[in-house]
Amino acid sequence: MKTYKTIIIGAVAFTLMSYTVINDVISQLGLSQKFAQEHILKNLVGDFQNQPIDEDSYKDDGSVRFQLKSFKLPKMSNLTSIDKKTATQELCQYVKNYVNSQEFIDEYRKLRERAKPTSEPYRMSASEIQQMEQAIVEAEKAMKQAAAYMTAEQKAEAKKSMDLQKKEIQNMKDPTPNKTNWEKMYPENPETMVKNRLNEYLNLVSTVDFNAQLTTSGKYKKFAKPEYENKSLKWKAIYRAGKEANSVATAFAKEWLKGDIISDQKVSLNSSKNENSNSNSTQNSDENSSTGEKSTVDKLKEKKNNVLGKMKGKLGL
Known part of the structure; x- marks a missing residue:
């Protein structure tokens, strides 16, 4: 144990x-x-x-x-x-x-x-979003037609702008x-x-x-x-x-x-601290309980001895 x-x-x-x-x-x-x-x-x-x-x-x-x-x-x-x-x-x-x-x-x-x-x-309302989407479609057509006259940098910039607008329209669909x-x-x-x-x-x-x-x-x-x-x-x-x-x-x-x-x-x-605290409290409680029990036993023994002493006195022992 x-x-x-x-x-x-x-x-x-x-x-x-x-x-x-x-x-x-x-x-x-x-x-x-x-x-x-x-x-x-x-x-x-x-x-x-x-x-x-x-x-x-x-x-x-x-x-x-x-x-x-x-x-x-x-x-x-x-x-x-x-x-x-x-x-x-x-x-x-x-x-x-x-x-x-x-x-x-x-x-x-x-x-x-x-x-x-x-x-x-x-x-935006549903009709406004629809108009915006149609505008994007038209803009993409125009960009394809003008592609031959655009530099690579201009194409990249136009595509970036178009992608941002598409993203914005998509976001608008979430109420x-x-x-x-x-x-x-x-x-x-x-x-x-x-x-x-x-x-x-x-x-x-x-x-x-x-x-x-x-x-x-x-x-x-x-x-x-x-x-x-x-x-x-x-x-x-x-x-x-x-x-x-x-x-x-x-x-x-x-x-x-x-x-x-x-x-x-x-x-x-903080559980470890709480458990430690509870453990100490339980331990203290057990010790107090044990002390209390010993005290009670001692009192009973003392009382028993007193009674026996009186009886012995009366009997002349």
Whole structure:
């Protein structure tokens, strides 16, 4: 029995130690748990606006300003003093633990409700859309007739303009675009969103050139290849993290995708503390109960001895 108790205590201690190690990577990076979890959730969703979704939420113009609506990295300290490989593994596990916690589900639901659209943009009538589509058909005919007199650059520009108009007409056919994009960004089951984000990362990391050279320009460093300067903030963040850290993250993401993204059984990140607290309370309760029982037994023995003493006295023993 003693050996069994020792095994159980050892297992619990190891579990608590694991939670401490994983959580410790957050403090090593100079972040609070709440701040880290907020950034994990909002980066997974792709929404840092904290307001109902409107047209500006999903009209991607490729600018840094637009990208910052969906992706932000917290300022982290001590990055040079920690082991990147170990820290990345612990950070990945922390993200997975959080995503599988009840806290994540609760915060996701709050964020989803907060982002729910309260209005929809102007939509063309069916007849107006039909007129626009006919105009596009006529424009394409005219472009074919004039193709012989157009340069390659002019043709490319005309095609780009035509494609944009077609896309705009297609968007007009959706009477509730804000609601459509809200449901896309915030699916009822967040597992879909997390899975999409993991696949997005794997696709993007495969395109990053970790051997890209940098040049100094004033106070800043720039990529030697100008085309890399136009890469997205996410691409550049992956590059800055380095090949070693991303090799760990890539392996972790692939393994995560093999099983349940979010387990049906949710846990609380504070469960280990609560269980420990409950265990202590139970132990204290048992000790108090045991003390109480001993006290009662002692009293009964004392009472019995007193009675026997009186009887012996009366009998002259």
